[in-house]
Amino acid sequence: QQQVKQSPQSLIVQKGGISIINCAYENTAFDYFPWYQQFPGKGPALLIAIRPDVSEKKEGRFTISFNKSAKQFSLHIMDSQPGDSATYFCAASSNTDKLIFGTGTRLQVFP
């Protein structure tokens, strides 16, 4: 079973701090790594994604760091805000149009 392992399961961060969520994979054929953000009662929404030809991608306060040799990628949320409180999922795919999701991280940002 192809898996994507995500940690931590939950994360509490103070406003203005940095939130870091990590994912690891085993299938070296994966070539697309998105992160999804989900608010309670809503469907997941694409936040940011990276392909393995770059080691980092930044969009506003959100950055993906990608380490191909370690088969790991992580999401960094700079200057975390209470509005960032949500569940975050990493995922991966290998040109099969099917995504394999991590188990999710519940982020709580306190003022």
Place this chain on the structure above:
Amino acid sequence: DAGITQSPRHKVTETGTPVTLRCHQTENHRYMYWYRQDPGHGLRLIHYSYGVKDTDKGEVSDGYSVSRSKTEDFLLTLESATSSQTSVYFCAIIASGVRDTQYFGPGTRLTVL
């Protein structure tokens, strides 16, 4: 929401009854997916479709069937619902021309008593 609607949004049913969930999209997307979301498991793929009458099984397909007779509708059926199928079900599509990027519907919360 990429023009995706799901119905019903909430349903409570009893063990052994059949249940059909509907995913409807308005933009002629070819690829459609059904997931279930459970605490500690993330999102798991049940079935997917590459086009009309072209469907395949995902990771957790046992107890579920699907049909796609029109591009815009992808139906998920629980032939005989069990309590283990209590979950939140999400439909997703891949926007045409945007490889891999899946957009999700609002979800259906199903409770099987």
